[in-house]
Amino acid sequence: MTEARTLYRLYTAQRANLPRITRQWFDAFTITPGIGGWRGLTEACAVVEIIGTLFDEPRIHELATDIRRTNAETMVVVVAIPGVSYHEETATPEVAE
DSSP: OOOOEEEEEEEEEOOTTHHHHHHHHOSSOEEEEEEEEETTEEEEEEEEEEEEOGGGHHHHHHHHHHHHHHTTOSOOEEEEEEEEOOOOOOSOOOOOO
């Protein structure tokens, strides 16, 4: 297990360019499509998730601004959830014969 991280979630409208925009800022992310409501209307939405540290927070907000401006959105909501841990393989396992 690695040290605790922060899970950042960006809520925005679903657009085909989200992977390209996000990739310019971070090399690891997940984009989950969904349906959301805003001001009485239903629209396709997406949640961009990035696991990072508190030091990534300024870049997260720059990404949110980039998405908002590029896609002419009214807003992009950013949520930070601290204390996330994850498990990753750090070495190639030996194969038993």
